[in-house]
Amino acid sequence: MRIGLIGVGMIGGSLLAAWRQAGLVTTASGYDIDARALAAAQALGLVDRGAATVADAVADAELVLVATPVGAMRGVFADLAPALPDSALLADVGSTKSGVIAEARAVLGKAFARFVPAHPIAGKELPGVEHADGGLFAGKRVVLTPTAETSADATAKVEALFARTGARVERMDAAEHDRIFAAVSHLPHLLSFALVAAIGSEPDGERRLGYGGAGFRDFTRIAASSPVMWRDICVANRAALGAELRNYRDLLDRLQQAVDGGDAAALQRTFELAARLRRSWANPSDER
Incomplete structure (x- = not known):
């Protein structure tokens, strides 16, 4: 699977590591406002290609994962919407869901149906991709909060991807x-x-x-x-x-x-x- 990662930190890096260990990643492109984080992710073998823009990172992706702080997500959604391939899945890993969903709905247009809000209940107190851990999600919960507008097929596919990290995937209302x-x-x-x-x-x-x-x-x-x-x-x-x-x-x-x-x-x-x-x-x- 071709993955575009927006926000190359500990959680996003850990998911890439877990999916690589599961044999799911063919190529991974990454974008981050911190060039050092992007370089570190490439040095660790998590990201194959560093992108100069959000649009460049998602251009040929089959899955786009938004792993930025939640305050940056509206801008990210706006930047990626015009470049998102028609069949690409989109997920986030934010710790809040109602606001993220509202911001995604406001700017994604038709792609909103392929957006599956997610929250992995796992982490470390140490931020940064250098602390990425492919085993971080094993036995932990991942909560999905799809809306009535979310494609059932997209939800099922994203659920399966998170399950491949060893996580227990649940669904819940965003509020x-x-x-x-x-x-x-x-x-x-x-x-x-x-x-x-x-x-x-x-x-x-x-x-x-x-x-x-x-x-x-x-x-x-x-x-x-x-x-x-x-x-x-x-x-x-x-x-x-x-x-x-x-x-x-x-x-x-x-x-x-x-x-x-x-x-x-x-x-x-x-x-x-x-x-x-x-x-x-x-x-x-x-x-x-």
């Missing part, structure tokens, strides 16, 4: 996707960024950070993720994320009252609920 991932992905990233920024901005912030142990390292691992990517995700999913953030602040207010009042029982109730839910999530068989 439901955005509500769920606001809670379990977008809010945790925002909180991780916020905690490190809050501590680091104190006069003795660097000294405090130097004493962080395993728990702090676990909680803040994702604060090393791409700021640009997560800026765009938070803005794109701001309605759902804002609702989750308000709910979280309400709980923090209650915990503040419990701490200030020395209410050990209230603290323990919250901690016990959280511990039970966390154990159930990590070891679902224990709760069956």
Whole structure:
């Protein structure tokens, strides 16, 4: 299969690596605004040809994969629409779906029927194609959010391609996707960024950070993720994320009252609920 990759980063590079391992790639063209990323992808053998423009990257593709930050996708869709071959499949890997779908619908024209929105639930906190990993998706979920206008044939083909990475592919309504991932992905990233920024901005912030142990390292691992990517995700999913953030602040207010009042029982109730839910999530068989 001839693949055109727009946005040569860790996720896009990992998908190319996985599809190469599965024997699916005949040639891969890539485009990225960062010439160094494109050169690195070629040096790693992930991309065969670096393209000077989006249109050039997709000109003879059978599959076009858009793996840019979500804030850049409307412009990418507009650039590729005139050059997209009539039979080419189109997919994205953005972490938000409703806004991406609206932007694709606005500019893709007839090609919108061949656009299959996708979100691989896998990743690393380290951005960049140099961290691409062909085994990244094995056993992980990939969520597709096709619309009523999406071709059933296109959806089935894209589903099969993601399955070849070893992923478990599911389908979901885009609005439901955005509500769920606001809670379990977008809010945790925002909180991780916020905690490190809050501590680091104190006069003795660097000294405090130097004493962080395993728990702090676990909680803040994702604060090393791409700021640009997560800026765009938070803005794109701001309605759902804002609702989750308000709910979280309400709980923090209650915990503040419990701490200030020395209410050990209230603290323990919250901690016990959280511990039970966390154990159930990590070891679902224990709760069956």
